[in-house]
Amino acid sequence: MKLHPSIDAARVIQAVEGDDCMGLCAACGADAYGVEPDARKYECEECGAHAVYGAEEYLFMGDLA
Numbered sequence: 001m002k003l004h005p006s007i008d009a010a011r012v013i014q015a016v017e018g019d020d021c022m023g024l025c026a027a028c029g030a031d032a033y034g035v036e037p038d039a040r041k042y043e044c045e046e047c048g049a050h051a052v053y054g055a056e057e058y059l060f061m062g063d064l065a
Contacts, residue, residue, distance in 0.1 A: 001063060004029035009064040015055035024058065027051040 006029035015022040015031075023035030023042065027049035035042060037056035044052050058064060 001026060001061070003063060007058070007064070012055055012058045012064060016059065021054075023052045023054045025049065025052045 003026050004024075007024050007026065012024070015024065021034055021036065023032040023039050024030070025032060025044040025047060028044060028047040028051075030044055030046035032042065032044060032052045035052060035054050037054040039052060039054035040057060041050045042052035043050050053061070
């Protein structure tokens with residue numbers, strides 16, 4: 001999966017450590033709040049794409065730079 005350039009390992013780790021149920025949109029890079037850690041393909045409130053993943057889920061995907 002192609003990730004928005006703003007999504008990198010440091011940003012994902014920060015989101016996980018924040019323990020705020022945060023997700024990130026792989027399409028536009030927007031933050032998404034109230035997202036389950038294992039969320040996949042949730043709809044993004046910013047761009048409408050079904051590309052929001054929970055922060056912890058990005059760790060399992062292994063595509064982070």
